[in-house]
Amino acid sequence: MSTAQTTTVAPPAGRPSGGRPVGRRPALRKDGRYAGVFLAPSLVGLALFTLFPTAMALGISLFDWPVFGERKFLGIENYTHLLNDPVFRRVVLNTTLFVVLYVPLNVVVSLGLAVWLGPKIRGRQAFRVLFFIPVMTPMVANVMVWRLLFQPGGLIDGGMQSWFGVNAPNFLGSSNWAMPAVVAMSVWQGFGYNFLVFSAALDQVPQSQLESAQIDGAGPLQRFRYVTWPMITPSIFFATTMTLITSFQVFAQPFILTQGGPGVATQTIVMYVYNQGWQFLTMGLASAAGWVLFVIIMGITAIQFFGQKRWVHYDV
Amino acid sequence: MTSDANSPVAKVRNGVSHILLIAVAIVFMGPLVYAVATSLKPADEVFTPTPELFGSEIRWQNYADAFTFAPFGRYFLNSLFVAVAGTLVVVVASSLSAYAFARLRFRGREQLFVLFLGTLMVPQEVLIVPMYWLMQSLGWVDSYWALILPWAFTAFGTFLLRQFFLTVPVELEEAARVDGCGPFRSFLRIMLPLARPAIAVLTVFTFISFWGSFLWPLIIVNSVADKGTVPLGLAQFIGQQGTQWNLMMAASVLSMLPTILLVVLLQKHLVRGLLVTGLGGR
Numbered sequence: 001m002s003t004a005q006t007t008t009v010a011p012p013a014g015r016p017s018g019g020r021p022v023g024r025r026p027a028l029r030k031d032g033r034y035a036g037v038f039l040a041p042s043l044v045g046l047a048l049f050t051l052f053p054t055a056m057a058l059g060i061s062l063f064d065w066p067v068f069g070e071r072k073f074l075g076i077e078n079y080t081h082l083l084n085d086p087v088f089r090r091v092v093l094n095t096t097l098f099v100v101l102y103v104p105l106n107v108v109v110s111l112g113l114a115v116w117l118g119p120k121i122r123g124r125q126a127f128r129v130l131f132f133i134p135v136m137t138p139m140v141a142n143v144m145v146w147r148l149l150f151q152p153g154g155l156i157d158g159g160m161q162s163w164f165g166v167n168a169p170n171f172l173g174s175s176n177w178a179m180p181a182v183v184a185m186s187v188w189q190g191f192g193y194n195f196l197v198f199s200a201a202l203d204q205v206p207q208s209q210l211e212s213a214q215i216d217g218a219g220p221l222q223r224f225r226y227v228t229w230p231m232i233t234p235s236i237f238f239a240t241t242m243t244l245i246t247s248f249q250v251f252a253q254p255f256i257l258t259q260g261g262p263g264v265a266t267q268t269i270v271m272y273v274y275n276q277g278w279q280f281l282t283m284g285l286a287s288a289a290g291w292v293l294f295v296i297i298m299g300i301t302a303i304q305f306f307g308q309k310r311w312v313h314y315d316v
Numbered sequence: 317m318t319s320d321a322n323s324p325v326a327k328v329r330n331g332v333s334h335i336l337l338i339a340v341a342i343v344f345m346g347p348l349v350y351a352v353a354t355s356l357k358p359a360d361e362v363f364t365p366t367p368e369l370f371g372s373e374i375r376w377q378n379y380a381d382a383f384t385f386a387p388f389g390r391y392f393l394n395s396l397f398v399a400v401a402g403t404l405v406v407v408v409a410s411s412l413s414a415y416a417f418a419r420l421r422f423r424g425r426e427q428l429f430v431l432f433l434g435t436l437m438v439p440q441e442v443l444i445v446p447m448y449w450l451m452q453s454l455g456w457v458d459s460y461w462a463l464i465l466p467w468a469f470t471a472f473g474t475f476l477l478r479q480f481f482l483t484v485p486v487e488l489e490e491a492a493r494v495d496g497c498g499p500f501r502s503f504l505r506i507m508l509p510l511a512r513p514a515i516a517v518l519t520v521f522t523f524i525s526f527w528g529s530f531l532w533p534l535i536i537v538n539s540v541a542d543k544g545t546v547p548l549g550l551a552q553f554i555g556q557q558g559t560q561w562n563l564m565m566a567a568s569v570l571s572m573l574p575t576i577l578l579v580v581l582l583q584k585h586l587v588r589g590l591l592v593t594g595l596g597g598r
Contacts, residue, residue: 045469056446153363
């Protein structure tokens with residue numbers, strides 16, 4: 001699964017949304033019947049594979065719904081079960097911890113590197129491509145590589161032994177280190193996406209404005225704060241909310257690095273959905289957990305939608 | 317270029333900055349270099365007391381051995397088939413609907429477009445349970461249909477191509493319309509050829525999403541040896557006793573190669589593709 005799977009509707013790189021005003025767009029006549037044909041594949045596909053399953057997910061979550069066998073209506077019992085399930089609570093806590101560690105790290109690393117790699121650096125295109133590679137390579141392959149790195153006797157452990165003479169902690173087997181290890185791997189894999197978003201946004205900042213600020217005596221920090229920053233806030237806001245959403249959906253990294261362990265120390269909400277659904281075959285509970293995730297994501301989307309009005313300077 | 321950028325101090329500062337950046341890039345590349353190095357080592361030299369880049373021999377044979385150790389030939393063919401078919405469906409369906417939203421006038425167009433965008437908010441994780449049930453009902457569990465179709469209809473492609481179509485001057489089509497060219501011919505003859513760059517971006521990013529997808533294949537494929545995709549095949553390694561790390565790294569590196577190649581080829585257009593990463597095959 002790609003972590004870059006997105007669930008938001010905002011445009012990237014600081015472009016205000018929308019195309020031309022609708023009224024002024026000339027249109028062909030007698031289009032109604034053609035429109036039906038053009039839209040049919042997408043409409044049928046989205047109805048069957050997105051709209052219908054979304055409603056069904058809510059329906060299933062109200063049932064005791066084993067993969068095979070009798071189904072029984074439960075009302076909200078699955079949800080109350082989740083609230084009282086110590087594993088689910090732990091899983092929500094783990095996911096939140098992952099998000100709280102991962103999102104700021106990702107944004108700081110990607111923004112920092114994007115600013116550092118300003119327009120005057122030679123070979124910046126090569127850096128962009130390089131950092132973007134793990135975003136696109138199969139996640140499972142990326143995680144496999146890091147499993148080997150974190151292994152006792154792997155590169156990190158071996159390096160520490162030969163340079164410092166001490167063993168590295170058993171990252172994936174320690175309840176203290178497992179989550180930081182998952183976060184570190186995820187930042188390495190994912191920051192290239194936001195790096196590209198920020199890098200594109202920084203390219204839009206006119207050099208002339210930076211230079212005239214410099215002539216007026218503004219130092220590098222002041223130029224960043226008063227010229228660059230207001231122009232890139234739409235991108236920062238966009239990238240942060242997108243990263244928030246995708247990081248709540250984290251699955252493959254803990255699934256392959258730690259299998260959620262040790263114990264349930266790195267089990268996430270999506271792993272819980274997977275386990276309930278396809279290990280314990282209790283689809284109702286899995287669906288309810290999925291809906292809890294959906295509500296969290298809707299909340300963030302709402303923050304993005306309303307927050308950008310107050311937080312983002314589109315008018316520069 | 318301002319005056320102080322040419323001063324000796326600034327030159328030294330830029331030089332140091334550049335060297336540091338290259339150091340960052342090398343550390344960043346470390347895991348991938350280590351993966352390639354491991355993929356070329358003999359099995360008993362993967363874990364050595366001191367980290368070594370090279371083993372006692374460069375063992376290209378590992379790449380062939382990975383294919384006999386596990387049915388990776390089959391996995392690669394499955395992944396290729398699923399990704400190509402899925403991408404085809406995504407590109408056809410989204411370019412058609414994007415044209416309707418960009419160019420055709422019909423009742424409820426704006427509302428329908430909002431509904432399209434609204435579907436983007438639903439995370440895959442909410443859909444997997446009912447989707448599995450739907451596949452059961454259709455008899456598609458453990459089939460190529462199930463690997464391809466459920467995630468081949470998303471509004472990302474429609475949104476991306478609509479934005480591009482809106483930038484094409486309407487006059488081009490109006491001239492054709494005067495000559496009696498209907499919407500279908502106008503779409504095929506005028507719009508699609510002009511939209512080639514946008515369609516290329518959509519194609520590549522969709523292919524890559526399908527190629528790397530993991531959660532859904534994990535759920536829907538029962539006979540991994542038969543219908544398994546590459547990520548599933550890689551994940552099969554984990555549970556095994558005495559993991560063959562060198563072979564596993566060989567298979568991992570091979571699975572990365574096509575995507576790295578596509579990223580390099582498409583490097584000028586990556587920014588446009590940001591919008592659609594992860595749009596299919598999740």
